[in-house]
Amino acid sequence: MNPTYQPDEVEARWYKVWEESGSFRPEVNPDGEPFSIVIPPPNVTGVLHMGHALDHAIQDVVIRRKRMQGFAALWLPGTDHAGIATQNVVERELRKEGLTRHDVGREAFIEQVWAWKAKSGDTIANQMRKLGDSTDWSRERFTFDEGLSAAVRKVFVDLYDEGLMYRANRIINWCPRCHTALSEIEVEHEDDPGELTYIRYPFTDGSGFITVATTRPETMLGDTGIAVHPDDERYKDAIGKTVMLPLMDREIPVVGDEGVESDFGTGAVKVTPAHDPLDFEIGKRHGLKSIIVIDTEAKITADGGEFFGMDRFEAREAVRSRLREIDAIEKIEEHQHSVGHCSRCHTVVEPLLSLQWFVKVDALVGPAIDAVRNDESRFIPKRWEKNYFHWMENLQDWCVSRQLWWGHRIPAWYCDDCGETIVSIDDAVSCTACGSSKLTRDDDVLDTWFSSALWPFSTLGWPDQTDDFEKFYPTATLVTGFDIIFFWVARMMKMAVHFTDQAPFSDIVIHGMVRDMSGKKMSKSSGNALDPLELIAEYGADSVRLALIQAAAPGHDIPLDTEWIDASRRFGNKLWNAMRFAVEFMRVSKVPQDGGYPEDPGPEDAWILSRLHEVSGEIDTLLDEYRLSDAYGLLYNFAWSEVFDWYLEMAKSLANDEDRADSMRQTLGVVLRDVLKLFHPAIPFVTEELWSNLGDGSLLITAPWPDVSTRPCPPEIAPLQELVSAIRRFRSQHHIPHKSDVHVTVVSESPLPDWWMRQVASLSNSIPAAGERPTSVAGHTRLSAGAGVEGFIELEGLVDVDAERPRIEKAIAEVETNLAKSVAKLANPSFADRAPEEVVSAERARVEQMNVELDKQRTLLAELG
C-alpha cells in the first residue's frame, strides 16, 4: 500500500466494478423490502454544480445504507428536458450562425435539440459517476422519453375530461425574450427604481379633469376606463361620468370598484384590462373592453395609434413626451416598484391578455394538503410544512401552456370547420362534433414542470401497473432543496395523490443551499462558484462528499470552503494509513463479513468493541432521522480519537504479547471493518478500496450493515485513559524530554492488573509501579485518574519543585470554582425538593468527589515544601 491515499487512481476503477457487478440494482437484494428514491432530475443540458453534489451526497448516503441493510434499494436516475432552458441553449447555438428557430422550422429545430441532447446529455450522467452516485442506470429516465410522454398525455386528457384542465383568455405573464407565457412562480419580483407619472384625463362634460398615477404610462393607450374606490369622498361625483383618453381620443367611463386602493397615487387608477390582472378583473366587473396595445414582441400594436411598432420602453418615453406636449402630465415622481422578471432570462415580463391552458387546482390541493397533515408524507425538518401549507392554500390556477417548441405538445386539436376542441390520447383525425377532418393541432407545449410533477410515478411505469410501479411506488424518500418545494414538490404531491391515490414519498428531506464563505449563493455570474468536478479532481470525490455531509445540518444553508474539503481529505488519508498500519504492521488479515469477534477479548479489545457498538447504534439512530452531519461527525471523531489515537496505540503493545496478539488482531479487524462499513455510504471509494485489503473478496457496497447491539465495557479503561492523559500533561507542562524516565507510583483502591500497568507505560512513555500512597506527599505531584486511582510522581531530579506549585494552584482553583457552584445548587432547598432524584444524588456525589480531590491537592501543596 502507498503511504498516501491517491483517490484519482481508485475512484474510476471502483465505480466501474460496482456498476458492472449490478450492485446499483435493487435486484442485488432480491428478497429485500423495497426502498426507493427518485432523483430530482437535473436539466439534461446542465452541468453538475455544488447544489447537485450536496443533494446527491445525501441521497447516496441514504440509499447505500439501505442497500447494506438488505433492502431492495433503488435510486432512480434521470434528467429533465427543461423546456425553456434547453431551447434557449440550442437557439443560442443557432444564433451563432445567424439563424433563429423560425428559420429552420419546428421539426428540424426539435431534431437539433435531440441531437444536442444526445451530445451533451451524457455529461451529467458521467459527472454523477464521478461523484459516486449509486443510481440504477438500467432504469434511467428522461422526462421526454416515450413512457413519460405517454403519462403526460394521459394526465392531460384525464384532467381535461374531469374539467380540471381548461383553456381560457386570461392575463398571463409573458416573457418577450423567451416568447412564452410563464406561470406565476416563474416570475421573480424585484423592487426596481421607476417613476410614477401623474396623467390628467379631462372629463367630457368639461368639468375639469381627473388625475391618475401610473408606473407604466405606455399602457394608457389601451385604457378603457378609470376606476376609483366607491367610498372615496374625493371622487363621489366622478363615478358615472366619462373622460376623454388623451392621445387616443377615446371616451371612457369612470367606475367605482372595491378593488381600488385609495391610498395609492391619487386614488384614481387607469384601467387597462388587457395588460394588468387587477384591471382585467375590474374590466370584467364593469363590462369594459380589452384592447391589446402591446404584442408578444413587447411592441406597440396597431391599436396603439401613432406609437405603433415602438418597443414598450421606447413607447413609455414617447407617450410621456407627447403627454407633456399637450400638458396632460401633472407631475412625475421617483418611485420604487415591484417589477416581474423572467426567472430564466431576467427580462421584464409583460402582463398580457392571452388564450392559454390552465390546470384548475382547487380540486387537487385539498388531498395534497391532507397527505402531509395526516403524516402520509412528512417534511424534514418539519417547519417546511408550514410553507407548504401556506403555498397550497393560496394557489392560483396553473398556466401550463408554453409557446415553445421543445416540450410535450399539448394533445388538443381544433376543428377548422366548427371550432370544436378535441383532446385525446391518440392523435385526433376527425372532429368529434362535425366529423370534419380539417383539424389543427395546438401549437403549444406544456410547462416542463408538468412532466416533472409526474416524475415519482411516471418513471416507474405508470399508467401501466408495471412490476416496478407495484414494488417501488410510493417511494420512500425525496431529497431536495427548499427552493423547489413550490415548483416541484407541491406539484408532485398534487398530481400523485390525484392520480395514484397515494402520496408519492413518505419522507421529504429538505436541505439548504451551498453558499460561499460570505454566505452568498454560489453562481457562475458572481464568480464565487466552486466547481464540484474541479474539487473532485483535486481532493477526490470522497472528500467533497464528506465535507458536504458533515456541513449539512438539516435544513440549513452550507457555507462551503475548500478548507472543509481539505480536512476531509486528511481524514481519508488518516483512515488509509490506519488501515495500512493494521494490515502491514499488525498483520491483520481477512475478516468475515459478519461476526469475527475474538472469543476471549482482552479488556482493551472489549472496550473498543463496546464503544464501536455503542457508536454504531447512535449513528444508526441519527441516520434514521436524516441527521447525516451528526452521524458522520460522531463517526469521524470516534474513528480518529478513539480507534486511531487510543486503540491503535494500545494495539502496538498488544502485538508484542503472545497471549494477546491474536485477540487484538481479531478486534482490530472487526473494528476497522465496521468503521469502513459505517463510513461507506459517505465515502464509498476509499472504503471500498480499503475493504479489498481486509474483506473476503466481496464488495463493501453490498456488505451487511454492522451489528448495533450493545456490548459491556470494562470499567478500568476510563481511569487508564485519565492517568495517561495526566502523565502526558505533566510531561508537557514541565517540558520533560521524551527520553527522560518518569516514574509513577500508582495507588488504587482495588488492585490493578499487569496489562493496565503495561498500557500506562506504553501510552504515556513512563515507568509506572503499583505502590502505596507515599507517607508524606512532600516533593511529589499527584495525578488524579478518578475511580479511586491516583498517580504520584517524585519531583526530585525531574523538575523544579517551585515550578510545580502553580500547576497545583491552578488545579485547586478549578475545583474550587466548580465546587462552589455545586454547593450553591445543593444549598437551594427547592433544588433537592423539585429536581429528579438522580440529578440530586449525582450532584451530591460530585461534591463529595470534589471535596476529596480538593483535600488531596491542598495537602500536596502544603507539603510541597
Place this chain on the structure above:
RNA sequence: GGGCGUUUAGCUCAGUUGGCUAGAGCGCCGCCCUUACAAGGCGGAAGUCGAGGGUUCGAGUCCCCCAACGCCCA
C-alpha cells in the same frame, strides 16, 4: 406589510424532549520525525452562547420583547 431563518471560540459552524466542567474543523501557542500517517502525534490557550425581560430548583435550549443580517410570500 405577513411568514421563516440566523446571531455560540479568532474564522466557519454543531449543540432535538431544559440537567455533570458548552463541542468540532480550521487557525493560534508549546513540545515531539515515539516501530501507520509531519496531510501526523501529545499537550495548551481561547466563549458574559446578539441585548433585555420572564418561566423554572435549573435556560445556549422554553416564553415575551428588541436589534442586526438573510430568505420566502404579498
